[in-house]
Amino acid sequence: MRRAARPGRAAAAGLLLAARAVAGLEPISVGIAIAAASALTGYLSYTDLFCRFAECCLEEQRLNASALKLELEEKLFGQHLATEVILKALTGFKNNKNPKKPLTLSLHGWAGTGKNFVSQIVAENLHSKGLKSNFVHLFVSTLHFPHEQQIKLYQDQLQGWIRGNVSACASSVFIFDEMDKLHPGIIDAIKPFLDYYEQVDGVSFRKAIFIFLSNAGGDLITKIALDFWRAGRKREDIQLKDLEPVLSVGVFNNKHSGLWHSGLIDRNLIDYFIPFLPLEYRHVKMCVRAEMRARGSAIDEDVVTRVAEEMTFFPKSEKIYSDKGCKTVQSRLDFH
Numbered sequence: 001m002r003r004a005a006r007p008g009r010a011a012a013a014g015l016l017l018a019a020r021a022v023a024g025l026e027p028i029s030v031g032i033a034i035a036a037a038s039a040l041t042g043y044l045s046y047t048d049l050f051c052r053f054a055e056c057c058l059e060e061q062r063l064n065a066s067a068l069k070l071e072l073e074e075k076l077f078g079q080h081l082a083t084e085v086i087l088k089a090l091t092g093f094k095n096n097k098n099p100k101k102p103l104t105l106s107l108h109g110w111a112g113t114g115k116n117f118v119s120q121i122v123a124e125n126l127h128s129k130g131l132k133s134n135f136v137h138l139f140v141s142t143l144h145f146p147h148e149q150q151i152k153l154y155q156d157q158l159q160g161w162i163r164g165n166v167s168a169c170a171s172s173v174f175i176f177d178e179m180d181k182l183h184p185g186i187i188d189a190i191k192p193f194l195d196y197y198e199q200v201d202g203v204s205f206r207k208a209i210f211i212f213l214s215n216a217g218g219d220l221i222t223k224i225a226l227d228f229w230r231a232g233r234k235r236e237d238i239q240l241k242d243l244e245p246v247l248s249v250g251v252f253n254n255k256h257s258g259l260w261h262s263g264l265i266d267r268n269l270i271d272y273f274i275p276f277l278p279l280e281y282r283h284v285k286m287c288v289r290a291e292m293r294a295r296g297s298a299i300d301e302d303v304v305t306r307v308a309e310e311m312t313f314f315p316k317s318e319k320i321y322s323d324k325g326c327k328t329v330q331s332r333l334d335f336h
């Protein structure tokens, strides 16, 4: 693991020099400055210092599992299953020095329940710049692959992009949003990278992470959550075993899941199906409070209640779950 270094005064001068050089984007000056700072500090390697200014791919960097756990527990509301599985999956994968395949996570659930939000947290815990990192790549089906007639082109471009980026950084993260709108041909293009091959065209994909997001299966998840609610059982009592098998079969048979007969499921290329439960009134209120805190405002419970009450809830009879999860909370808060 990389050493945590605390530069002293001399080092600070070197760091300043290096910072100036980096800001000026002069590679030779950067090199000289960093070498100078390294010599001054004596205990910072060239790489250590370089990585303070430029983003580095730290392949062997361990995951700070307790920091991720804390972040998920504090920020992600009402998703005890997703929290548990994501922690388990990432910790196991990052602790394994020799994984046999890349990690593939498939996140499912109703709109606005936190799938993109979690992906962002995961990305930040793997590469500190998160979604802005050069090693994290987000694809949105309707944005990046909109035209069915151009599938061949997309396939070639995507394969080239993934191969190039994994060659540059083995621990690259690829997030595919709107999987349910993705053309099956696109999945076919990435399938070889997700498999158990040691190398594909001279590149090993085994340390990469692929995250798929989709609304497919949201109805199945809601049904099970509702059954628990109607039986007077606690939401937190829902276990993965209540959902995972239903979800994988349901998604497999759903023509619009993006994973439909794609071979990803029947070849066991998806490591974890992660269910996101529909959010209740109390969770929406938590989202409003979180948003107020993020804006630096004092928590006004009247506003919290008003925003939550403006949301619509289903099913019609019981009105338990928010139609849009927490998705419109931010924009609604603007009006209060």
Ligand SMILES: Nc1ncnc2c1ncn2[C@@H]1O[C@H](COP(=O)(O)OP(=O)(O)OP(=O)(O)O)[C@@H](O)[C@H]1O
Binding pocket: 075, 076, 077, 078, 079, 109, 110, 111, 112, 113, 114, 115, 116, 117, 118, 214, 215, 279, 287, 325, 326, 327
């Ligand atoms: N479970 C949650 N806990 C905390 N905040 C949440 C949660 N779900 C959603 N949010 C808030 O709502 C915003 C929108 O949620 P997000 O984009 O993650 O939903 P999604 O599940 O990806 O929806 P979609 O399927 O429509 O893309 C998030 O940025 C976050 O602020």
